[in-house]
Amino acid sequence: MKNRLLFFCKAPQPGYAKSRLAPFLGESTAAELSGALTEYVLEQLLEHFCATNEEIDFVVCYTGEEQVSYWHNWLLPIFTHYFGKATVDDGDHFSFGRSFHLFFEEQSNGPLGDRLWRSFRNSFKVGAKKVVVVGTDIPDLDGFLVKTAFNSLETCDIVVGPSLDGGYYLLGMRTFCEEVFKDIPWSTCKVLNTTRNQAAVGGHKMDILPALEDIDEVENLFILERLAATTDKGKRWIKFLDKWFLEDRHTFPSCSFTLEEIGNKKEIDETLLAALNPRWVGEHNDNRNHSKKETDSRLANRCPASVDTISVYVSVVKPQLVGKLLRILGRLLPLGKELSHVKRVKRENGRSHLDQDGKRHRSEPHITVLLGSKEEFESLDSSVLHSLNEFELEPFIMSIPSRAATTREEYVSLCITWPVLYQPPPPPRQLPSNGEMLSILRYMSICFDVAWRHEKNSSFLGICAMMVRPSNEEIIAISCDTSCRAHMSCPREKEKCENCQPFRHAVMNCIESASRKVGSYKRRHSLHYKALSDCSSSFCDEAESFVTADSDLHSLESETDTEGNEKPLFPEDAYMCTGMDVYTTREPCLMCCMALVHARVKRVIFVSPNKCFGGLGGGPKGIQLHKLGALNHHFDVLHLEGFEKIWKPSVSTDNIKISPE
Known part of the structure; x- marks a missing residue:
């Protein structure tokens, strides 16, 4: 009996293969990428089997509208390239010597789980010793991992190669274990965990291989950049990278205002405002000016919206026992996030009444305590419930509001059921003032001009980041993207990539440059730029020289204390970029955003x-x-939507130089 490898692949048809990438690459390009990945993974596997001469049955399990002759014409030449001419035993069985046999089998109909189930069952029926199935969209999959999977099946019943999206790229068995195909939520992030649970229920021992990343979503396309830059066969990925860049990059048309024209303006006029749509990201935006009284009035006049409820257990408690009970509940059943908007105790004052002698008395207050959510309270052990017997609890289920009140009227209404917190929406965030907005536009114009000059392809705008200290209007650092992704032609000519690094994004370069300059207190690296406070016609002349060589850098005036000693420009206990503004032509990626948090x-x-x-x-x-x-630090984000409509390259762009590191 031989080992059997199932190669699950899909016909590269537009609209059928890689449909989740079609909105970014187009249906035809996404289908071409699917075919290229199939060929690449197949070559990775065959290189190993050709070198080791292992005995194996290789089964191409195909699906799609194409006939088997299509698969013969497409994939068979790849096999013959590695193993030589094949002997045809029948229409779908090809022998390459005594050790390697190739089969073409069409996948059955139905969902993925049913197709895998039938393929494994049929493989064991024909006498396979061990069976492993792999996909075709894992570029890092090679023959060594497949060999490791077969070796693991010597001691385990099942072997799984997890993918980073929660599924798996490889599944192997030494006996048919049909439990791992039942009740699996296919095409979700729960596939791997559910499969492991099902294997445990069936009593099967499972081994886990290293996790790899497949190319299903647009976030995974960065893998192509690495393949293009590091593999000998990287040229095949160039057209997909180019297509991705062309679709993703923003093309900036010829616009209305240059840096010179913006620099000569005293204030933002209606023409600029009509084209510009600045907004705070993640804030309650309202560009109108409202006083606090007007805001409160608008909130109070809103009708309370219908509020969803959540089921909890509550109980009436004697007033003298409330304090002790709350201490115990705080330890056993603390209120989680879903109940953070409610108060734990509902107090109703006792009613006053007159006795027979005409004296007024007030009954004890009626106190109800929230014990916990329905699920948490019902999951408590009997021993824990027994410890609460001294409080003489009589728990009952009650529905309370699922969120805090956002208006005063809603607050009064919801508190009738159960006391909740009052959390009105934050007041409208005001945009920067007219003068500050004009400074922002000038800084962004400088950033755009440098990015435009840095980009080799004049049809697109490069990615540039600039760090500014707003307190004295000083440009600390400015950098452009020097990663391989920044240069569309880099993978074609390897020598151009010698100085490129995949993490050298514009923001990362800018933070590094600013930290080096600030941390070492080198005033000769400070870019003293005071032109933004001066709206004179000489604005552009100063802008041209805002970044110069070391010999041309302006030094800052020395700061001294009362005794005449020179003070450090930056406090030693401060973070390198505390209080800085960062301007960038493009929204930073997640990695760069985290670096901005740390900075x-x-x-x-x-x-x-x-x-x-x-x-x-x-x-x-x-x-x-x-x-x-x-996170322990948060910063404001202003999106200058529409800025590209009011900007065009400055006539003096060629004179702007990028700061040396």
Whole structure:
């Protein structure tokens, strides 16, 4: 009996293969990518089997509308390239010597789980010793991993190669274990965990291989950049990278205002405002001016919306026992996030009444305590419930509001059922003032001019980041993207990639440059730029020389204390970029956003959203990293939507130089 490898592949048909990438690459290009990945993974596997001469039955399990002759014409030449001419035993069985046999089998109909189940069952029926199935969209899959999987089946019943999206790229068995195909939520992030649970229920021992990443979503396309830059067969990925860049990059048309024209303006006029749509990212935006009294009035006049409820257990408690009970509940059943908007105790004052002698008395207050959510309370052990017997609890289920009140009227209404917190929406965030907005536009114009000059292809705008200290209007650092992705032609000519690194994004370069200059107190690297406070016609002349060589750098005036000793420009206990503003032509990726959090910047201003990897709300999943409550630093984000409509390259762009490191 031989080992059997099932190669599950899909016909590269437009609209059928890689449909989740079609909106970014187009249906035809996505289908071509599917075919290229199939060929690449197949070559990786065959290189190993050709070198080791292992005995194996290789089964191409295909699906799609194409006939078997299509698969013969497409994939058979790849096999003959490695093993030589094949002997045809029948129409779908090819022998390459005594050790390697190739089969073509069409997958059955139905969902993925049913197709896998039938393929494994049929393989064991024909006498296979061990069976392993692999996919075709894992570029890092090679023959060594497949060999490791077969070796693991010597001691385990099942072997799984997990993918980073929660599924798996490889599944192997030494006996048919049909439990791992039952009740699996296919095409979700729960596939791997559910499969492991099903294997445990069936009593099967499982081994786990290293996790790899498949190419299913647009976020995974960065793998192609690595393949293009590091593999000998990288040229095949160039056209997909070019297509991705062309679709993803923002093309900036000829626009209305240059840096010179913006620099000569005293204030933002209606023409600029009509084309510009600045907004705070992750904030309650309202560009109108409202006083606090007007805001409160608008909130109070809103009708309370219908509020969903959540089921909890509550109980009436004697007033003298409330304190002790709350201490115990705080340890056993603390209120989680879903109940953070409610109070634990509902107190109703006792009613007053007159006795027979005409004296007024007040009965004891009626106190109800929230014990916990329905699920948590019902999951308590009997021993824990027994410890609460001294409080003479009589728990009952009650429905309480599932969120806090947002208006005063809603607060009064909801508190009738159970006391909740009052959390009105934050007041409207005001945009920067007219003068500050004009300074922001000038800084962004400088950033755009440098990015335009840096980009080798004049049809597109490069990615540039600039760090500014707003307190004295000083440009600290400015850098452009020097990663392989920044240069579309890099993978074609390897010598151009010698100085490129995959993590050298514009923001990362800018933070590194600023930290080096600030941390070493080298005043000769400070870029003293005071032109933004001066709206004279000489604005552009100073802008041309805002970044110069070391010999031309302006030194800052020395600061001295009361005794005449020179003070350090930056406090030693401060973070390198505390209080800085960062301007960038494109929304930073998640990696760069996390670097900005660590750098403790004050504000980030960007123009073009990053549809693939944006970390400030523009990415596919809408993540706003700067608003995550778990982080210990947060910064403001201003999106200058529409800035590209009011900008065009400056006539003096060629004179602008990028700061040396």
